[in-house]
Amino acid sequence: MAENSGIEWTDHTFNPWIGCTKVSPACDNCYAETLATGRLGRQWGPHAARRRTKTWGDPVRWNRQAEGATVRPRVFCASLADVFDNHRSILPEWRRDLWALIEATPNLDWLLLTKRPPNIVRFAPPKWIASGFPAHVCVGATVENQTEAERRIPHLLEVPARVLFLSCEPLLGPVDLTEIARPGTDLLGPAIWDSLRGCGGAPGRLNWVITGGESGGTARPSNPQWFRDLRDQCADAGVPFLFKQWGEWVSVSEVEGPGRHHTFEDGRTVRRIGKKRAGRTLDGVIHDGFPAPMEILQ
Numbered sequence: 366m367a368e369n370s371g372i373e374w375t376d377h378t379f380n381p382w383i384g385c386t387k388v389s390p391a392c393d394n395c396y397a398e399t400l401a402t403g404r405l406g407r408q409w410g411p412h413a414a415r416r417r418t419k420t421w422g423d424p425v426r427w428n429r430q431a432e433g434a435t436v437r438p439r440v441f442c443a444s445l446a447d448v449f450d451n452h453r454s455i456l457p458e459w460r461r462d463l464w465a466l467i468e469a470t471p472n473l474d475w476l477l478l479t480k481r482p483p484n485i486v487r488f489a490p491p492k493w494i495a496s497g498f499p500a501h502v503c504v505g506a507t508v509e510n511q512t513e514a515e516r517r518i519p520h521l522l523e524v525p526a527r528v529l530f531l532s533c534e535p536l537l538g539p540v541d542l543t544e545i546a547r548p549g550t551d552l553l554g555p556a557i558w559d560s561l562r563g564c565g566g567a568p569g570r571l572n573w574v575i576t577g578g579e580s581g582g583t584a585r586p587s588n589p590q591w592f593r594d595l596r597d598q599c600a601d602a603g604v605p606f607l608f609k610q611w612g613e614w615v616s617v618s619e620v621e622g623p624g625r626h627h628t629f630e631d632g633r634t635v636r637r638i639g640k641k642r643a644g645r646t647l648d649g650v651i652h653d654g655f656p657a658p659m660e661i662l663q
């Protein structure tokens with residue numbers, strides 16, 4: 366069980382620094398901002414300096430504890446920041462220290478999740494870009510709708526990591542991962558990449574897809590069909606799929622009971638019953654897929 370994380374797809378969460386700037390609709394209800402500006406009384410956003418944390422010893426300890434373990438712990442980096450944020454207050458040595466820490470903790474599977482995939486090549490160690498990321502480093506992008514899928518996935522697919530993954534949470538619109546418009550144009554018009562199979566000349570392919578709905582007081586509802594579409598795309602392509610949570614709103618076909626309703630244009634209806642009661646079954650099934658490479662490393 367997670368030592369310091371309640372997130373279904375990780376065991377630990379590590380924040381090398383805290384602070385970030387909103388970049389897309391998925392950030393609208395940023396949990397980290399609420400935490401930082403509320404309980405911690407700090408500033409947030411483009412004019413607030415990022416603050417280096419004092420928890421850098423934790424991954425070293427987790428790595429030691431994981432020695433000889435049968436299950437490799439996963440570390441989500443970062444929940445209160447974006448590792449590939451280009452804010453001026455992030456000193457180059459912070460990043461150098463982070464890459465060194467990751468290299469020094471090979472018993473952990475690191476999950477680097479970003480909403481800024483175009484910055485990965487710029488900030489990752491040149492040797493990782495040239496020769497491949499260490500095998501215990503997985504790189505992911507958040508994708509909440511098709512617009513962000515087409516903006517972020519092409520950059521993610523350029524990253525030479527063994528595991529490339531998506532966190533489609535909060536899912537705010539339909540996403541077709543089999544039809545990602547290739548960046549740039551040519552005389553024949555935009556080409557289409559199937560990001561789940563790596564077809565159409567894509568430089569890489571996705572190895573894992575996580576999705577879920579939004580939680581919190583101002584959570585936006587997700588159409589259940591958007592989750593089903595991702596589930597089915599992954600099943601067709603043989604890509605592991607993890608349904609993390611419904612969030613505050615759940616399909617009326619999944620959980621019965623009273624609660625405020627929202628009906629989408631296609632007639633599908635969700636009900637606001639709270640994250641805990643909503644659970645994480647999709648059409649009665651728990652989807653807990655994880656990518657094979659991490660299991661192979663065990």
Ligand code: SF4
Nearest residue numbers: 385386387392395446
């Ligand atoms: S990228 Fe993440 S941490 Fe940064 S503002 Fe958006 S939701 Fe918050």
